[in-house]
Amino acid sequence: MRIDKYLWCVRYYKTRNMVTEACKKNHITVNAQVAKPSKEVFPGDTITFRKDQITRILVVLDIPANRVGPKLVDIYRKDETPAEAFAHLEMLKLSKEHYRKTGDGRPTKKDRRDLDDFADADGDAAWPDEE
Incomplete structure (x- = not known):
């Protein structure tokens, strides 16, 4: 799944366009490499991005089929933000x-x-x- 779609599906960004803008500004990295919006993510990948003055670190556990509800987000990611x-x-x-x-x-x-x-x-x- 694309990084922009993944971060939208797990509810870190309100729209995919917001994720695309963050990628264009080099705010999002996947496995310590700057990611374009079309970068594919797989289970086990580490995503780092800065939002709301916090540098967040996520580990992809699974790929959702589509946008999930807030209660189901923990199934698809592990938040390792300190x-x-x-x-x-x-x-x-x-x-x-x-x-x-x-x-x-x-x-x-x-x-x-x-x-x-x-x-x-x-x-x-x-x-x-x-x-």
Whole structure:
């Protein structure tokens, strides 16, 4: 089976076109060799690809006839991605949340005016960068 079809069948990519684009960008390797979308995969092959800031390592156990349900994916592949990669991703998410809450964008004009009014009430004439 082709690599693009295999990764689509085992639900790592939503569309085959996404797998094709990843192959063209040399993000996918089969047995440590860069793979084209038409590369054939066989049971026992090792597939390495980077997705969502995680380098995933898969071993092909069997070839599915067509796209399988999420509960049946483990029959066709063995995920050998190290646990440290997932822990690193979790730490990255936590650090981003700590830095800035999700959903908070730039202050609006009204927010800025409210901040200016608050600063004037404290006796500050202007923002530090406006002095």
